Amino acid sequence: MLLMVIFCFGLWNTDKQKLLDIFFIVTSVSFICIVIYSICSGEGLTLSAAYREENVFISRYTLGYSHPNSLQGAYLRIVASFVLSRFCKTERKKKYILLEVLNIILFGLSNSRAGFVVISIILLLSFFYDIIIKIFKAKFFYILMSSLVIVVVCFTIYATYNYYNNPILIIINKIITGRFQHANVFTSRYAVSLLGTNISELSLHLTLDCGIISTLLSYGIIGFSIVLFIYLFGVRKMWQNCDYVNMIVVLSCVIYSAIESIYMNPFVNIGILTCMYNCVNRKSVIKREYDILLKGK
Template sequence: MIEQSTVNKIRNIVFYVMFSIELVGMLYEKSSGTIPYQSYIFRVTFMMSCFVVVLTKHDLREWLVIAAICVLGFYCYRHTGRNDLWRVMVFTIACKDIDIKKALKYAFWVTFIGSLLIAFLSISGIYGDISLTEVYRKNEDPVTRYCFGFGHPNSLQTMAFVNTVLFVYVYNEFIKKYMYAVLLLLNGVVYYFSDSRTAFAVTVLFLIACFIYKMWPQFLHSYFYTVGCVFLYLFSFAFSMWAAFTADKTWWDYNIQHQVDAFLNGRIMSIYFDSLNRRGWAGSWSLFSDSISNEFFDMGWVRLYYWYGIIPATLIVILIFTLLLKCSQDKDVMTAYVIAFVAFYTIVEAHFVSDYIGRNFVLLIIGERMFRLCKKKEEST
């Protein structure tokens, strides 16, 4: 009989090999590279996730939850022909007993070093474009913006946002107050080259919020921060749904939809006009999506419903909301910050809604925490 400690070591090794493949694949994709045999690589990482789940101890209640999730994932796969949601589900389950801080530190350093390598290869002329000259915003002339190998300036600033959030979350206990000014300056340098307003603005708000919490951690017993995160999450979802349901009206001049869409640089209009048969529009959504709803556009929450369907997407939204409420109950401000600001950023950028699991480090947090909801109160304390 193999000892449990040996089983845990094997499980951790398989998990980190699988996670490394996902992270490297994400970085290569962010550099505009085309991954050969992508579907086969995803199948391998999926099987490795399944192996990790099998090696992890679960009680009966947890196995029932896992079975229900897998049935839903398999049905979505058979219905749409795409396995990315099923892969995400199993990966999230596999994160249950993983050391979350260690895994997030690993994610940060691989992502950070990989980002620097992509930029270095671009600057040195080995691989990737340094800049792009094109029309980025409506009614403006072509301009040159820098991407440093990431394929688009917005992708460059997004990776700055991801690295900043990961760094602050993982090393929050050790960060001195002046470090927030340093991080703000570094992101400002990236913004100077990328001119990507959205990611920079959200990063600034995130750093300000973290600094305020660092200065006054017990303001209103910290519920001020977590309740604020709940409202930010609800706003992110509600605004996205409003955009999805009114996207067909963005072409009318002088109405509120048109003005908001202009402020968001045509993002709302694109979910209606850039999707086949207008299926990005909420009026065309189906319960479990379909095989042709696979176009890309920027609004992440809308893409979630468009890609995966009303039922799976709503279950995901409810799960994240429940975890956010648990963070509020536990006064876990930094985790609430991460979830809320990623949700806020996902309004206008779909970086975290992707078939590349390595993009979404929040899955680690969800997987590590969601099984606590299965336990009775006395068991979880």
């Protein structure tokens, strides 16, 4: 939470477009360098372990990253920042197709289902969002995006607490490699409080990948509500600024937060980063809109 406060101060009166461009360049260069070094040196090329519901040993390419999911997650950050950067202002749809082709190739190497699906959601919705808005109007798109953010968060909490009581949730849990089951272990041991609970003791023995549940337990109802408010307020400002692709990125990052621990981490979650930007720069955005209105008159 302190990290988010520091980020908010850093985002004050900054150029959002430059921020997104730099984010894309840095993540892309880092990704390329890590992958090339891994391929050339042979270090960290693959990881063999028991995965999936079949519980069999398989080899998955990591290409220099600590885990195949980290590889796909890094590509997710590249895609999310690219579609928001100035480099994607022209010939958008051709670039979306190219990014999806690369996503499929990377999925064939990493076999990371969650990252592959979330990246595909970003690219698919970004490809068709103008058609959706033309048919259903912009306000419907905003209501849909903000409602889905709430639905994903509420469903994740419900699925975690009711995992053993619903056969459908058990099937979904198998598909996402036990995320709800692991989160259920934490919620069974630690109660949700107003200000948060120290869950580090159990974290030494079991990984809590679900960022939504991790935030709820670690920062309590108050901290969790603040983060959710940042998401929803940020999406509203994006709607007012006609920044529809950014709304898609935010929703996708929230979906990914149900599987990976990125829900409130602005270093790896460009969705929360852009929402935080909209929160701390609200007055400047309103002033720009007012100036545009005056010029229009």
